[in-house]
Amino acid sequence: MNIFYLPVLLASLASSPASFGPLCITPGSTPGACEALHAQADAAEDKLNKTYQRLIGLIDKLASASKKADGLFDHATADLDAAQRAWVIFRQKDCNARANNYRDRDFLAGRILSDRDTCFLMRAKQRTEELQGMLDDLSSLDSP
Numbered sequence: 001m002n003i004f005y006l007p008v009l010l011a012s013l014a015s016s017p018a019s020f021g022p023l024c025i026t027p028g029s030t031p032g033a034c035e036a037l038h039a040q041a042d043a044a045e046d047k048l049n050k051t052y053q054r055l056i057g058l059i060d061k062l063a064s065a066s067k068k069a070d071g072l073f074d075h076a077t078a079d080l081d082a083a084q085r086a087w088v089i090f091r092q093k094d095c096n097a098r099a100n101n102y103r104d105r106d107f108l109a110g111r112i113l114s115d116r117d118t119c120f121l122m123r124a125k126q127r128t129e130e131l132q133g134m135l136d137d138l139s140s141l142d143s144p
Helices: 006-013 031-067 076-102 115-142
Strands: none
């Protein structure tokens, strides 16, 4: 089975904040704020990718062990891969929609960061928490 890891998904769907265009495109943003947001986005994406890869690795390990028993995890990697692909598309569309809704509103006066890019950061952190929860739950099955 060919497994697509999150970095491949992100690259193929061009969904990372950096690939979507410049960060901090809203007037009034300062270069320092832009650099900080970009660094946070990079760190969040890195953590998301690492968490996803650890989860895939654990599922593969459990699937290998379950083949000897009942095949409980036979489709888990493919299911997670499909879910992650759908999430990447959701995040792209959701964050673009949020940015379009607030494009003409100046609600942070002078400290505005791109709504889309802030959304990407927020969604990456949320998804990492979700994947970490799955990893924590499945880790109990891997314990002796």
